[in-house]
Amino acid sequence: MKIALFGYGKMGKMIESLALARNHEIVAKIDIDTVDIPYNEIDIAIDFSTPEAAFQNITECFKNNIPVISGTTGWLSNYEEAIAICDKNNGAFIYASNFSLGVNLFFELNQKLAKMMQGVSGYRTSIEEIHHTQKLDAPSGTAITLAEGILDNSAYKTWKLDGEKEQELSIHSIREGQVPGTHTIAYKSEVDSIEIKHTAHNREGFALGAIIAAEWLVGKTGVYSMKDVLNL
Known part of the structure; x- marks a missing residue:
């Protein structure tokens, strides 16, 4: 997969390391000062940004036909609006408060x-x-x-x-x-x-779960949860 990381803090860096080890490619690292985002090169976005940035990150991806995995918390007052934009654009989305x-x-x-x-x-x-x-x-x-x-x-x-x-x-x-x-x-x-x-003994479980969710979501449309990913 060609992955865009929205948020390149500790979690973003750990996702990058694990994704590369699983033979994926990181094509964009979007942080607070990023201006140009190569949407046409992205297979899936993984968002671990900030509450202030998450809604725009997620919905812009939907508008550009990019499925999204989001683990950012604190933005859920806009969740239903994001889902409506996802549905309108026939997008794909998994949000989880914790991907472990x-x-x-x-x-x-x-x-x-x-x-x-x-x-x-x-x-x-x-x-x-x-x-x-x-x-x-x-x-x-x-x-x-x-x-x-x-x-x-x-x-x-x-x-x-x-x-x-x-x-x-x-x-x-x-x-x-x-x-x-x-x-x-x-x-x-x-x-x-x-x-x-x-x-949790470290953050690796959170990062690995997000990558596994991304691998599962690529090629699908709709709104899912980790229960779907794990078949619970």
């Missing part, structure tokens, strides 16, 4: 546990996420996806950072050191606790 294959399996486990806990009273549910100090958004997109999986399968009405009300699912965000990402779901009662946890 392990995290996407964790998403499924989280939903199944939430369903199992529906019929059990006395437990308070919470989410804790820990990331490096350079991460700009809080809570993480991964934590929000986990929260949505619980909301769909419980009596909680909404999630909130450090929420305390009975119907608020509390998310606690910690920023420390160089932590790639740790997410813990806890169900606590007066008598015991149940926890499931995903710990």
